[in-house]
Amino acid sequence: xxxxxxxxxxLITATGQRVTLRCSPxxxxxxxxxxxxxxxxxxxxxxxxxxxxxxxxxNILERFSAQQFPDLHSELNLSSLELGDSxxxxxxxxxGRTGGEQYFGPGTRLTVT
Amino acid sequence: xxxVEQHPSTLSVQEGDSAVIKCxxxxxxxxxxxxxxxxxxxxxxxxxxxxxNVGEKKDQRIAVTLNKTAKHFSLHITETQPEDSAVYFCxxxxxxxxxxxxxxxxxxxxxxxx
Numbered sequence: 001x002x003x004x005x006x007x008x009x010x011l012i013t014a015t016g017q018r019v020t021l022r023c024s025p026x027x028x029x030x031x032x033x034x035x036x037x038x039x040x041x042x043x044x045x046x047x048x049x050x051x052x053x054x055x056x057x058x059n060i061l062e063r064f065s066a067q068q069f070p071d072l073h074s075e076l077n078l079s080s081l082e083l084g085d086s087x088x089x090x091x092x093x094x095x096g097r098t099g100g101e102q103y104f105g106p107g108t109r110l111t112v113t
Numbered sequence: 114x115x116x117v118e119q120h121p122s123t124l125s126v127q128e129g130d131s132a133v134i135k136c137x138x139x140x141x142x143x144x145x146x147x148x149x150x151x152x153x154x155x156x157x158x159x160x161x162x163x164x165x166n167v168g169e170k171k172d173q174r175i176a177v178t179l180n181k182t183a184k185h186f187s188l189h190i191t192e193t194q195p196e197d198s199a200v201y202f203c204x205x206x207x208x209x210x211x212x213x214x215x216x217x218x219x220x221x222x223x224x225x226x227x
Binding site: 002031033035042043044045048050055056057058090094100101102103104105106107 | 145147149155156157158159162202204208212213214215216217218219220
């Protein structure tokens with residue numbers, strides 16, 4: 001157990017819908033990262049937040065957005081869902097802004113039908 | 114941006130033998146190279162990492178080597194055991210003040226045969 005928690009564990013929804021994935025970092029960690037893992041694209045970095053501010057951005061679609069709240073938990077919002085958005089979404093956390101060791105949560109499996 | 118290539122994509126070894134996985138990266142500025150192990154249906158777990166000011170790092174049966182000139186790094190697992198069977202991912206990043214973005218290789222599925 002890494003100490004990073006994610007909810008829900010599984011999510012099944014229809015195309016065109018919107019979902020919110022939630023992540024709580026390890027105690028003391030200020031950075032939160034979001035990754036997408038799919039069979040064809042592998043593990044891809046989406047976005048990083050540090051203490052409430054966006055710090056680094058990867059291949060995140062415009063339909064996706066994220067935020068980090070004052071209590072440091074983070075939410076990833078996925079809208080206008082498409083079949084290709086079906087994937088495992090992982091959250092990771094690290095102590096500082098510049099990361100180094102990132103610890104992953106158990107992931108949320110999103111299935112879009 | 115950074116691009117990380119990982120080889121082989123699958124690796125089958127006999128229990129007790131060694132396993133070697135190799136990765137190359139494209140951005141010479143990258144300075145942090147972690148390795149993650151992912152068992153089926155589970156989260157990636159950090160198993161070892163190395164920074165660009167170090168050429169080699171060892172932790173029990175696992176070692177990582179880094180060649181900055183050639184821009185490649187490798188994971189070595191000695192005396193493999195069945196519980197080493199998993200998918201292994203290498204990654205590279207440039208840790209800087211603005212943040213840290215890991216770029217992952219495509220993964221290596223390791224099967225240790227008893």
